[in-house]
Amino acid sequence: MIDKKKYKESTLITHAGQNSSEHFGFVNTPVYRGSTVLSENSKQFRERTSRYFYGSKSNPNTESLSEGIKLLENADGCKITNSGRTAILLSLLSVLNTGDQLILSDNVYEPTKQIAEKFLSKMGIETVYFNPKDLGKLEDKITKRTKAVFFESPGSLTFEILDINKLVSICSKSNLFTIIDNTWATPLYFKPFKYGIDISVHAGTKYMVGHSDVFMGAVTYNKRAQAYIEETFDILRISSNADDAYMANRGLRTINVRMKKQFENALRVCEFLSDHKKIIEILYPPFYRSRDHDLWKKYFLGGGGSLMSIIIDNENNDIETLDKFIDGLSLFGIGASWGGYESLVMPIFPKRETTKEWLKYPNSMARIHIGLEDADDLIQDLGSSLDSL
Numbered sequence: 001m002i003d004k005k006k007y008k009e010s011t012l013i014t015h016a017g018q019n020s021s022e023h024f025g026f027v028n029t030p031v032y033r034g035s036t037v038l039s040e041n042s043k044q045f046r047e048r049t050s051r052y053f054y055g056s057k058s059n060p061n062t063e064s065l066s067e068g069i070k071l072l073e074n075a076d077g078c079k080i081t082n083s084g085r086t087a088i089l090l091s092l093l094s095v096l097n098t099g100d101q102l103i104l105s106d107n108v109y110e111p112t113k114q115i116a117e118k119f120l121s122k123m124g125i126e127t128v129y130f131n132p133k134d135l136g137k138l139e140d141k142i143t144k145r146t147k148a149v150f151f152e153s154p155g156s157l158t159f160e161i162l163d164i165n166k167l168v169s170i171c172s173k174s175n176l177f178t179i180i181d182n183t184w185a186t187p188l189y190f191k192p193f194k195y196g197i198d199i200s201v202h203a204g205t206k207y208m209v210g211h212s213d214v215f216m217g218a219v220t221y222n223k224r225a226q227a228y229i230e231e232t233f234d235i236l237r238i239s240s241n242a243d244d245a246y247m248a249n250r251g252l253r254t255i256n257v258r259m260k261k262q263f264e265n266a267l268r269v270c271e272f273l274s275d276h277k278k279i280i281e282i283l284y285p286p287f288y289r290s291r292d293h294d295l296w297k298k299y300f301l302g303g304g305g306s307l308m309s310i311i312i313d314n315e316n317n318d319i320e321t322l323d324k325f326i327d328g329l330s331l332f333g334i335g336a337s338w339g340g341y342e343s344l345v346m347p348i349f350p351k352r353e354t355t356k357e358w359l360k361y362p363n364s365m366a367r368i369h370i371g372l373e374d375a376d377d378l379i380q381d382l383g384s385s386l387d388s389l
Contacts, residue, residue, distance in 0.1 A: 009072070009188065013256050017067035017249070022060075029064045031246045056237040061245035066218070068252055069208070073187035073200060075220035079233045080245060084183065084203025086238040087217030088112050089119075091199045092150065094232040095177045095225065098124040101145040105132045105162070106354045107155025109181060131354035132160045139170050148177040153299070154184055154292070157309055157350045157367060158358060159283040161292040164299050168196045177225065183207075183339075184305040187220075188256060191301070198225045206339025207305065210251040210258050214244045258341065261372055262306035268375040269368075269382065273310060278386045280361070284308035306370040307338050309348060312389070314364040321389055322347050322363045328385035331373055338369035343378060345369070 007015075023030055035055040039045035052058055062080040070078040081087045092115065096102060104116060106129040116127040126145070130138045132155055149171050153162045171178050179199040180192050186207050192200045202208065204216035217240075221229045233239075240248070263286070270287040273279045282289065285296035286304055296304070314321045326334060332345040348367045350358040358365070370378065 010256055012071050013068070014253060016071045017064035019064070029060050029246070029249065032059045032061055032242050034059065034242075055242075056239055057234065058239070059242050059245070061242040061249065062240055065240075065245050065249045065252065068249065069187060069202070069204075069218050070220060073182075073220045074191055074193050075200070076193075076223045077226050077230065078218055078220045079229060080204075080240045080248075081217035081219065081233075081238045082240045082244070083215040084109075084201070084205055084217045085111050085115070087201040087203065087219050088181070089115055090217075090219050090229065090233060090236065090238060091179050091201050092116075092120065092148070093236070094228040095148050095179075095199075096120065096123075096125050097147075099145060100147040101126045101128065101143055103127075103138070103141055103146060103149045103176075104129050105149075105151035105155065106130065106352050107132050107158050107160055107350075108150065108152050109156045110351075112150065112181070129353040132162050134354070135163060135166050135170065138167070139173075142170075142174050142176070146174065146176060148179060150179040150181070152181040152184070153190075154285055154296075154304075157348050157365075158352075159285055159290075159292070159309060161285050161295040161299065163295060164195045164197075172196065184307060185300060186255065186259065186305070188259060189301045189303045190299065193220075193222055195299075198222050199229065203339075204248055205337060207255055207259055208252050208339075209248050210255060210340060211247075212337065212340030212342065214247040214251075216240050216244055216248040258372065259303065259306070262370055263303045265372070265375045265378065266306040266308065266370040269370055269378055270308070272379045273382065276383065276386055278313045278389055280311040280313050280364070282308060282310055305339070307367065308370070309365055309367045311361050312364045312366065312386075314361075314389075317362045317364065319347075319363045322366065325385050325389055326366060328388050329381055331378055331381045332368065338367075340369075341372045343369060343371035343373055 037052045044050050066078040066080050128141050178197045180197050182200045183203045183206050200220045202218040204218050270282050274289050284290045285292045332343045335344050345368050348365045
């Protein structure tokens, strides 16, 4: 096992979780497909002391991947799930029980809200929302039934960054579990456990996999949350299969190279868009003209995802103008998800419970993912489409 204290991050990314001597010298952990794992004797089976007991719990592929993610995020443990949604579900089911209350940041990923409102509600778990830019009111929402606060930073679609220290301080006073969706920043650019957060979830489908061809999720955690996460995971077994874990592990080895290039591209695109007459605002905190840039500098390690949103000057507020902009792009695929090597775009209509901020821009917002293409080509493509409006 590699010593994380001895090596820098790029070296950890290359070697963490790779144990070639255990696999006849092969650099990459071979794919271990299997359900049944044989024990050496009856006592080992009874006491479940073998390294692997059953294929749905773990295998060399998920173990290798989880070890790499755990080291990068400085976590005490990591569980690999079969999607980002099941990672979210695992984190919530681990710490919530019937009668509890969950507090959600109003800008979280829409499926997180669906899990809370359409699934957790059936278990008698109440969900309330807080405005991520008004933490002063968060404390007022906490009751004796509140058990956890789940948030994203930056938020989904609108990219608000929370004051993490203040949020964790508020939650600590009431002994609440804190859960962050860290998919945008990844373990490279935000270290949640440094700030006292208990659980971090990832849609590994995005930057960890990096090629838009595998579903995968991850849940990392500190010692406080360890027993809760591991028991719930053992019950649900919402684990990734060996083939997908192999592919995700391969993607993880290049995450730093890909994200650095995509981040550089994103900043160049922002420079261009910020001066274009058809752009009202860019929602991308790493960009110096964006909202929450100072908070990004405070909490993030000089980088992040290449996902952003833009607000277009749509005088008539008609959907046809937004469609024309999106359809006029040649290098941006129209599709959901992000984090792959390719650039993407989609129309967005942020729905919020605690603010009317985004209602000011009907039919005027698009989410853009910047890929590995040449930045000059992306800029030309965006400019051509904007100029046609």
